[in-house]
Amino acid sequence: MPLGGVDEIGSNMTLIKGPQEDIIIDCGFLFPYEESFDINYLIPNLSSLDPARTKSIIITHGHEDHIGGLSHLLELIPHLTVYVTPFTHQLIEKKLAEKKIRFQYQIYRPDQEIAFADVNITPIQVNHSIPETNGLIIRTKNLSWGALYISDFKVDLKSQHEAPMNLKLISDLLRPCHKTVFFIDSTNVISDGKTPSENELQHDLAEIIQRPEKRIFLTLFASNIHRLNKIVELANANDRKVIILGRSLRTYLEAARESGHTEINLEDLYTPEQAKNLNSKVLVLLSGCQGDFHSALRRFSFGEDPHFKPTYGDLVVFSSKVIPGNEKKIYRIYNKLTQFGADVITASDYLIHASGHPGKADLKLLLEAFRPHFYFPIHGESYMLKKHQEFILANFPEVKVNVFHNYQEAILSDEEILINHHPVMEPILIHGLGLEIERSQISQRRKLATQGAVFISYNRKNNGLEISTLGLPILVESRLEQLKKNLSQMLLGDLQHRAESYIKDQLKISTRQYFNHFLGYKPVTEVHLN
Ligand SMILES: [Zn+2]
Numbered sequence: 001m002p003l004g005g006v007d008e009i010g011s012n013m014t015l016i017k018g019p020q021e022d023i024i025i026d027c028g029f030l031f032p033y034e035e036s037f038d039i040n041y042l043i044p045n046l047s048s049l050d051p052a053r054t055k056s057i058i059i060t061h062g063h064e065d066h067i068g069g070l071s072h073l074l075e076l077i078p079h080l081t082v083y084v085t086p087f088t089h090q091l092i093e094k095k096l097a098e099k100k101i102r103f104q105y106q107i108y109r110p111d112q113e114i115a116f117a118d119v120n121i122t123p124i125q126v127n128h129s130i131p132e133t134n135g136l137i138i139r140t141k142n143l144s145w146g147a148l149y150i151s152d153f154k155v156d157l158k159s160q161h162e163a164p165m166n167l168k169l170i171s172d173l174l175r176p177c178h179k180t181v182f183f184i185d186s187t188n189v190i191s192d193g194k195t196p197s198e199n200e201l202q203h204d205l206a207e208i209i210q211r212p213e214k215r216i217f218l219t220l221f222a223s224n225i226h227r228l229n230k231i232v233e234l235a236n237a238n239d240r241k242v243i244i245l246g247r248s249l250r251t252y253l254e255a256a257r258e259s260g261h262t263e264i265n266l267e268d269l270y271t272p273e274q275a276k277n278l279n280s281k282v283l284v285l286l287s288g289c290q291g292d293f294h295s296a297l298r299r300f301s302f303g304e305d306p307h308f309k310p311t312y313g314d315l316v317v318f319s320s321k322v323i324p325g326n327e328k329k330i331y332r333i334y335n336k337l338t339q340f341g342a343d344v345i346t347a348s349d350y351l352i353h354a355s356g357h358p359g360k361a362d363l364k365l366l367l368e369a370f371r372p373h374f375y376f377p378i379h380g381e382s383y384m385l386k387k388h389q390e391f392i393l394a395n396f397p398e399v400k401v402n403v404f405h406n407y408q409e410a411i412l413s414d415e416e417i418l419i420n421h422h423p424v425m426e427p428i429l430i431h432g433l434g435l436e437i438e439r440s441q442i443s444q445r446r447k448l449a450t451q452g453a454v455f456i457s458y459n460r461k462n463n464g465l466e467i468s469t470l471g472l473p474i475l476v477e478s479r480l481e482q483l484k485k486n487l488s489q490m491l492l493g494d495l496q497h498r499a500e501s502y503i504k505d506q507l508k509i510s511t512r513q514y515f516n517h518f519l520g521y522k523p524v525t526e527v528h529l530n
Contacts, residue, residue, distance in 0.1 A: 001409040004030070004044035004427065005151060007382045009187060009323075010065040011427060012151050013044045014378075016138060017409070018118025022050060024057040024080075025136065025149060029068030029430075033325070036429055036442050037449070038293070043069035045425035048407075051077045058108075058121065060151060061133035062088040062255075063223060071099050071434065083108050085123075085132040090255035099434065110134055111169065122173055124148075126165045127156035129198075129356025130223040131261045137173045145412045146177030148372070151185055151379040154355065155362045158197040161226040167369035180372040181410070181417065186380025186388040188357035195362055196354040198226055204350040205319070209234040213315040214281050216240070217308070217342075219289040219297045220319040220353075222248040225256040227319065228285070232264050235283040243275045245305070246287030246296030272307035284308060289320035291329030301333040303340065312341035319352045324381075360391055367396050374417050375401045376410060444524075453524040454511055458491065458503075460529060465491070472523060476515075483514050500529055 004011035010030030016023040029041035036042070057073070057080050060066055070092060074080060082105040084092060089105060096103060108114060110125035120141065123134035135150030148170060157164045174180050188195060209216065209231070220227055228249075235242050244250060244266065256262040275282055288295020299305045301316075310316065316337050322330050334344050347353035358366070375396075377388035389401045402419065404410060409420040431437045452471030458464070465488055467480050487507055495503045504527045512522035 001422070002378060002404075002406050003046075003048065003425075004028070004406060005065075005379050006404065006406050007385065009379070009381060011042060011044050011069065012066050012379060013069065014149070014151075014183075015049075016119065018116075020053075020117040021056075022054045023116055023119075023121075024049075024054060024073070026060055026066040026151070027057060027069040027073045028063070028065035030065065030427065031325075032429070035446070037445055039429050039431040039437060039442070040434075041068060042427040042429055043072055044406075045428055046073060046076050048422070048425055049077065051079075055079065056081050056083060056116065058083040058114075058123075058136065059085075059088055059092070060123075060136065061085075061128060061130055062091040063130055063152065066151070067092055067095070070103075071096055071101050072428075072430070074101055074103050078103075080104070081106050083114065085109070085134070087132045087255055087259040087261055090258050091252070094251055094255060111166070124150075124166055124170055124173075125163060126150055126153035127159050127162065127198075127356075128152050128154065129221060129354075131162065131225050131256065131259075135170075137170065139173070139177060140412075143176050144178045144414075145181070146174045146179075147181045147183065147412075148174065148370075149183045151183075152187070152356060153185055153362075154188075154195040154358045155365045156195075156197045157365075158199050160199055161229070167366065170366075171370040174370055174372070179374070179412070179415065180370075181374040181376065181412070182366075182372045183376045183378045184363070184366070184388075185357055186377045186384040188355045188359050189363070189377070189380065189384050189388040189391060191355070191359035193359050193361050195357065195359045196351065198230075198354055201227070201319075201352055201354055202230060204352050205231060206234050208315070208317055208345065208350065208352070209238055209240065209283065211315065213313060213343075215284065215308075215313070216282070216315045216317060217284045217286060217300065217310075218317040218319055219286045221289060222246070222252045222287045225252060225261050228253065228256075229262050229264065231283070231285070231319070238281070240281045240283040241270050241275065241278055243270050243272055243282060243284045245272065245284055245300065245308070248287040249285060249296075276307065289318060290323055290326045291333050298329075298333060301336045301340075303336075310337050310340035310342040314340075314342040316342050316344050317352065318344070318346040321347060321353050321355065363388075363391065364395065367392070367399070371396060372399060375399045376404055377401070447524050451521050451523050453526065454515065455526050455528070456487070456507055456511060457528045457530075458487075458507070463488070463491065469523070472515075472519070476519075479514075479518065483511065486510065486514065503527075504529060 001015045003013040012026045012028040014025040032039045110123045113122045122137040126135045138147040286297040288297035377385045385403045392401045407422040407424045411418040429437050455468045457466045507527045508525045511525050516522045
């Protein structure tokens with residue numbers, strides 16, 4: 001049963017419910033939609049979990065949409081054992097140490113079966129865009145059912161930095177099972193061909209880093225350690241000094257070094273301060289390729305970084321894609337950089353980004369290796385799930401494909417899969433220092449943001465009346481005296497001996513009407529009596 005990650009990209013979380021225990025796969029967050037303003041993120045609603053039945057969570061890989069909700073889950077179920085690979089463990093530990101959360105963990109290795117009460121689970125190494133990503137083969141003890149669950153992967157048969165995905169092992173493990181089912185990534189299903197291998201980027205990256213510009217700025221997803229390694233290698237070969245700007249790049253590189261995925265030592269790199277006095281060519285790596293508000297890339301592009309300002313002759317390279325929804329933020333950055341005189345290069349100019357998710361040709365390779373009886377597209381927005389279903393049905397008509405949704409259970413019965421619907425629970429919104437904020441409060445924030453506010457304070461003892469406003473046109477100031485007169489008349493007349501709540505309501509109604517008359521909308525109004 002998925003609690004998140006279906007009909008959306010993010011907050012991946014799935015439950016394996018057996019007769020004896022529940023096992024969680026991943027607990028990620030979702031970046032907020034614009035309408036929830038500047039909250040931090042959303043996480044799946046955890047109230048449907050049964051802590052008494054839940055002892056384990058398996059983490060497939062270290063992306064935030066798979067681990068970002070873990071601190072909230074561990075507060076609810078502190079006794080959970082987190083099954084994790086070494087690199088992902090480093091990432092989680094760094095995140096949770098900031099929040100002073102301790103957790104029990106168990107390191108797992110790909111291909112090594114883990115035995116649980118109802119099922120055995122074998123992690124399968126897959127290719128993605130972060131080291132140590134795994135799919136899961138989940139088999140019942142009597143092999144009546146075998147499932148392949150991979151929420152993020154691509155088939156990179158040319159991969160050199162890690163082993164290509166082991167399609168043969170998937171087939172070997174599922175073949176003995178009586179019935180089989182796949183739960184598969186839909187994020188890149190709109191792409192018809194094969195997702196490029198990370199290796200195919202080398203040619204164009206080399207060409208760019210060899211260019212004569214003295215300063216090259218490059219942004220990419222900080223978790224793509226393999227690409228970072230390659231880029232730093234190219235910079236070294238071309239006598240470019242490397243500088244890192246941005247916390248997330250540092251965090252991922254530290255975790256990668258501690259688990260043996262990179263030789264890059266942050267201590268050996270030049271600091272931004274040192275870089276000012278350098279007379280050689282530089283490569284500045286920046287985090288924040290999605291244009292996040294507080295990121296190094298955005299600060300730099302807006303001329304707000306204390307060490308580097310964009311200028312004529314600079315080259316700014318986006319070795320990344322635009323995640324749907326971030327277009328506006330990123331185009332603003334392209335424009336700012338251009339206004340400063342810098343040249344901008346993106347993945348539409350050169351082959352400098354490869355997705356970590358399967359195109360249609362990748363999916364074909366997987367199904368040619370093993371053809372399951374049943375199939376569920378997961379991890380993608382509704383449109384992608386539907387397109388994924390159509391593609392599998394058209395090419396593999398013998399496979400039964402179901403689109404399902406969060407809070408639906410796929411019940412593996414003897415021969416068939418039954419779908420059981422549970423009431424959908426809305427995701428939880430998290431803001432500030434990790435606190436939940438309710439939807440009703442967000443709708444109040446929306447009113448404050450779009451209609452402004454009026455505050456009225458009335459002292460019954462001395463008839464003192466004060467009015468102030470927030471977020472309204474300045475013109476309003478000149479109309480406040482008239483409003484004050486109107487309200488005073490009411491207070492000294494009809495309202496004099498009425499109950500407090502009645503007085504408050506009447507003042508509120510009159511004030512909102514007064515403003516509506518010349519603004520065309522009613523500001524949020526708060527009345528205080530004392
Ligand atoms: Zn991922």
